[in-house]
Amino acid sequence: MATVTSYGAAQTVTGSCHLLKIGSIKILIDCGMFQGNGGSKKNYEPFGFDASDIHYLILTHAHLDHIGRVPKLFKEGFNGRIIATKATRDIAKIMLLDSAGILQEEYKTISKKARRRGEEETVLEPLYTKDDVKEVFAKKWCTLEYYEEHRLKQHIRVSFGNAGHIMGSAFAMIDFQEAKKHKRVVFSGDLGSEQRLIIDERDKIEEADALFIESTYGDRRHKPLNQSVEEFKEAVVSTLKVNGTILIPSFALERTQEILWLLHEMHDNGELPKCRIFLDSPLAIKATKLYNKYPGHLSDELEYSSVNGKDPFSFAWLETTTTRDQSMTINRVKERSIIIAGSGMCNGGRIMHHLKHRLWNPRNSVIFVGYQAEGTLGRNIVDGQHSVKIYGEDIVVKAKRYTINGFSAHADQKELVDWIKPITNLKKLYLVHGERDKMEIFAAVVKNELGHESHIMEFGNSITL
Template sequence: ARHLLSRDGHNILLDCGLYQGRRKDTWDRNRYFHFEPSRVDAVLLSHAHIDHSGNLPNLVRQGFAGPIWATMATTDLARVMLRDSAFIQEKDAEWLNKPTQRRRHPGIRTIEPLYSMEDAEQAIKQLRGMEYHKQFEVLPGLDVTFYDAGHILGAAAVIMDIQRGDQRKRLAFSGDIGRAGLPLLRSPEIPYNVDWLIMESTYGARTHDPIGDAKEELRQTIVDAVERGGKIVMPSFSVERTQEIVYFLNELYNEGHLPQIPIYVDSPLAIDVTAIFRQHEECYNDATKNTLRTNGDIFGFQRLSYVRDVQQSMQLNAIKTPCLIISASGMCEAGRVVHHLRNSVGDSKNTIVFVGYQAENTLGRKLVERQKEVNILGEPHEVHANIVTLNAFSGHADKNDLFEYARTVKEASPNLKRVFLVHGEEEGLSALKQRFTTELGLSVTIPSLGERIALEEMNG
C-alpha cells in the first residue's frame, strides 16, 4: 500500500509497502514508483507490516531523503522488519542469478535485488519516532497525530490537519484497522471531525470468529493434539500473532490449564520482535498492564523456550513425544517452519495448527485446503497430519467492524465529505461501497492504482 498526497508542490507519502504474491505479478509494481521519490518530502508510516513498510528501502535507494514518521514502537519494529526483508531480497536475487535459473530466462541481465541491506540501513536512519496523540508538524501547514489502530504493536491511524488561510481541514488515514478485544492491544480509536477519510477494506467481504473464543480454542486444540500423541507445529507470523499466542499460553499455564508439554518459539525474528514488545508497555491495554503487575513476565514461563540457535532448531526434529513448536514464516513459504512441516506432515499423530491468514499459492494455503500431497523444499510429501485452522485469531477488522468504524467516524464528523476505500480486494471494496452509500449516505470513491484524486477545493 502507498498513497501520495500532493499540495502546493509538496508531496507526502502514506505508507510504502511491498506487494506480496507471485513474482511476475509484483515485480514492476514494487520496482517502479508512479512518482519521483526524490520529490517526496516525508513519509507517514502507519505500521511496520511489510505490506505497508517493505518498499521504504527502495524509495530511499531511488532518492528519497526525507523523514519517515511513525510511532515509537513502529520505528523499533520497522528496524528488524526492514533488515529481515533486505536479507530476503538479496537471497532472492542471488537465487535468480544462479546458472540454472539463468538458462530458463535467457537474455535477462543479472538481476539486482529490489534493495540491499545498505538501502535498508539508510531507510532505518530516516525513521523518526513519535508518541501517540502528540501532534507534530511535518510541513508548514500540515500537522499530524497518531491514533491507536489496535492492529499490531505501534499501529496507528494517521490524522492530518491541513491549514490553508484560516481554514483547517482534517484528512484521516485509517491504516490497517484492528479489532476490539485483541490480547495485548487497545481497541482502535475513532478519528473525529474528519473531512476526508482514507480507509482500508481488507476484510470488506468476510467475518471472523469472535476473538473471545481464541484462547479456549487454542487450549482445546492443544489438548486434542496431545491426545493424538504427536507433535504440534504452529506456523505463525513473527510480529503480533506469535506474541498473542505466547500471551494466551502464559495465561493458560498460570491457570493450570495447559497440558504438560514443552513449548518452543523457533524463530530468531520472533525472538527479536518479542524483545521489542517487552520494551513498549505503553502500547498495552489495561488488562495486559494488570497481568504484567502480578505476573512479571507475560512472554515467558517454565516449559517455554525461545530457540535462536540453528543446531538447537534442528534438534527439535528428533523429538518424538508431544511438544508445541511455534515457528515462522506464517504462510510457510520460508523459514524454519518449512523444515518442521517436512518432518511432521507425513504422520497422522501430528497436528498442524494455523492461526493466521494463508494467501493463495502458498504452502500454508495448500495445507489449509487439505491437499493430499504438497511440495516441500522441492520434494512431494503426503499429508497425513491433522490440520486445524483457528479462525478467531485475526488482527484485522472484519466487514462488520469496518462498517461500524465508518459509521462512528461519520457520527463524530459532521463535515465528512468523502471516504476513499483502499487496500482491499474487488469483492470487499464493492460490498463496502454499497453499504456505506446506501446505509450511511456516504460519498465513496475506490481509487485505482496510480490514480490522482484532487480533494474537493477548500473554501477560503
Template sequence: MRVHFHGAAGQVTGSMHLVEIAGRRILIDCGMVQGSPEAEAQNFAPFPFDPARLDAVILSHAHIDHIGRVPRLVMAGYRGPILAQSATAELLPIMLLDSAALQESDAERLNRKRKPGQPRAMPLYTREDVQGILGQVRPLAYGPHPGILPGVDLVLRDAGHILGSCSVELRGEGRVLVFSGDLGMKGTPILRDPEPVPHADLLLMESTYGNRNHRPRPETVQELGEILDAAWRDGGNVLIPAFAVGRTQELLYWFARHWDDWQMARWRIFLDSPMASKVVQVYDHHHGLFDAEARAVWRQTPSPFRLPNLHVTQSVEESMAINRIHGGAIIIAGNGMANGGRILHHMRQHLPHRQTRIIFVGYQAEGTLGRRLVDGARWVRIHGHDVQVQAHRHTVGGLSAHADQQGLLEWYAAFTTPPPVALVHGEDLAREALAGEIAARHGVQALLPRPGMQAEV
C-alpha cells in the same frame, strides 16, 4: 489536496498512497507486495513517482506489507524524513533486516540453481541497504504533531492492530485526510482498542475483512485450547505460521493465561525466529501502550515472554534440530502467510503426517502457500519439492489482527459526520461488500480505487 493510489488498491498487500498537500508530497506507507511470484515481482518495478521529489514518508505500522519497500525508496533517491510512531520506529530495523536477510538467502539459493545464460538473481535490497536508511527515521508519540512540513499538521492515533500501529490524520489547506491504517479488533489482548477519529474530508479505510465477521474471541480461545488438546492426544506437533509482531505475542499471551487449564507445561514451545528476542525487547520497552489487563498479565507468573518451556531459536542449526522432534512440540515460525521464512522448512517435514496440526491465525493473501493450504490443497511445492498434505488444518479467524466487517463499520460510524471513503487494503469481494454496507447504512458511495487512480479532497 490530492491522493494518488499506488498500492493495496484492489489487493491487501503493498500499501502505498501519495498525498499532495499544501504544495508538499507525502507518501503514506511503502509496503511490499506479497503473494504469488508474479505479484512479488512488482516490488522490483520502478516507483510510479519520483522518490527524490517526496518531502516526507509516514508509516502506519511495522508490518512488511506497509514498510517493506522503504529501503528501495531510499535507493531510488528519497532523502527526507521517515516518520513513525516510536514503537514502529524501534520495530522497523528488526523487520527490515530480517526481510533483507531472507531476500539475500533466496537470491543465493536461486543462483546456486542458475543455469548457464540465466541472469543472476538479486535481492530487493540487502542488510547494508537497510542500515543506510536508519538515520532518516524520526520516532513520534501518539497525538498531534503540528508543522511536520510548512502548512501540514499530523495526528497519529492508536489503530489497535499491532504495537505502534497508527491511523494517520493529515491536515492542510483547510482539509483533513485520514488513513485508517490497519485497524484491530476491539478487545484484542495486549493492545488498546482502535481510537475513533472525529472528522475527515476524505477517509482511506482498510477493508481486509470487509465481507465477513470473526468468531467471538472467547469461542476462538476455547477452540485453540481444544485444538492443542487434540494434537496432544494424537501425539503430533503443531505448526503455527505467524508474523514476529502481532499474532505471536497474542499466542504467547493466551498460553500464559491458560497455563494450567490447557496443561501448557507438557508442551515444548518453540519460537523459531531470529528476530523474536529483539521484538520481545521492544514490547518490554513499551508497556505504556498495553491495555490494563495486559499490564497485569505481564506481572504474573509465568509471563507470556518468559514461559519456562519456551525456546527462542536463533541459528539455522537450532531451527533444523526442531524437526527431529516428532511429537509434543508447538512450533511458531514466520512468515505468517507461509510464503517464506523458517515455517517452510517445518512444513516440508511435517505436512505429510496425519498427526500434524497446522493452525492459521492470520490473513492469508491470494497466491500465498498459506492461502493454498487454507483452500484445501492436497499437494504443495516447497523449495522445489512436491509435498503431500495430510496434516489437519485449522483456521482460527477470531485471532486476526484485523477488524472484521462489524468492527470496520463501528469505527466508521464513530465519525461525527460520515465522510467520503475510499476502500483500500482489501480484495474486491471484501471491499465491495463493505461498500454496500456503508451505502445502505450511511448513504455514502465508497470509491474502490485501482493503482494509478486519483481522488481530490
C-alpha cells in the same frame, strides 16, 4: 489545492503507498511492498513519482506491505523526514533487515539456477540490501506519541491515533489550511479488530473532511474471538493427549505474541498438558522483545504483568531457538511438543523442515492461525491435499489440520462501519487496501447504513480533496 494519488493498495491489499499533495508539499503515506501473485516483479517497477521530490514519509505501521519499499525509496533519492510512532520505528528496523536477508537469499538461489541455464544477465539484483536498510535508520526520523502534534509547515500538522492493528500502529490525521478554511484528511492505515488479545483497543476518531479507509474485510464479519480461543485450546489439548506434536505456522509480528500469551495462560491455569514448547523464529524472538519494550501499548492485563516484572510472553516450558543448528535439533525431539515457526503461510522459513519431518504422522497436528493465500503450501494443506511437495520430496499429509480464523488483526465489516459512524463533518470517503469485489460490498453497506457515498481508489489516478 490538495490531491491524493494511490500508488499501491488500490483495489489490492498490498503495496500501500499514497501521495498527498498540499500545495507544493508532497507527503507519502506508507511505502509498502507488493506481495502475492506478481508482487515481486511489481516491486522493481518505477514508483510513479520522483522519490527526490517527496518532503515527508508517514508510516502507519511496520508490516512489510506498508514499509517494504522504504529502502528503495531512499535508493532512488528520497531525503525527507520519516514520521512514525517509536514502536513502529523499532519494529520496522527488524522487519526490513529480515526482508533484506530474505531478498539476498532469494537472489543467490535464482542466480545459481540462472548460471546453470547461461542466463545470469536476466537476474535482477536484490531490491535492497542490509546496508541500504541501515542507511534508512541513519536518516532523519521524527517519532511521535499518540495525539502528539508535529508541524510540517506553518499550515500543515500531523498527528497519530492508535489504530489497534499491531503494536505501534496508527491512523494518520493531517490538518491543513486551504482557502482560509481548516481541513483534515485521515488515512486509517490498517484498523484492528475490537476483539484483540494483547494490545490496546483502537482509538475513535471524531472529525475528518476526507477519510481514506482500509477495506480488507469489508465484505464479512469475523468469528467471535472467544470461540476461536476455545477451538485453539481444544486442538492443542487433544493433540498432546495422544503424545503428538503441534505445528503452528505463525507470523512473527503480533500473531506469534498472541499465541505465546494464550499458551502462557493455559500453562498458568493448568489447562496445558506437560510438553516442550519451541519458538523457532529469530525474527519472532526479536519482535517479542520489542513487545516487552513498550508495555504501554499492551492491553491492561498484559501491561500490568509487564510493569510488575513478569514477561507475558515467556513461561517455564518455553524454549527459544535462534540458530539453524538449534532449530534442526528440534527434529530429534520425541516427546510431545508445540513448535511455533515461520513463515505464517508455509512459503519458506523454518516451518518447512518441521512440516517435512512431522506432517506424515497422524498423531500430530497443524494449527493455522492466519490467512493462507492461494498458491502457498499452507493453502494447499488447508485445502486438504493428500500429499505436498517440500524441498522436492513428496510428503503425505496425515497430521490433523485445524484452521482457526478468529485471530484477525483487521477490523471486519461491522467494526469498520462503527468506526466511521461517529465522524462529524465527513464529506468524502475513499476505499483503499481491499480487493475490488469486497470494496463494492463494503461501499453498498456504508451507503445503506450511513448514507455516505464511497469512492474506490484506482492505481495512479489522482483525486482532488
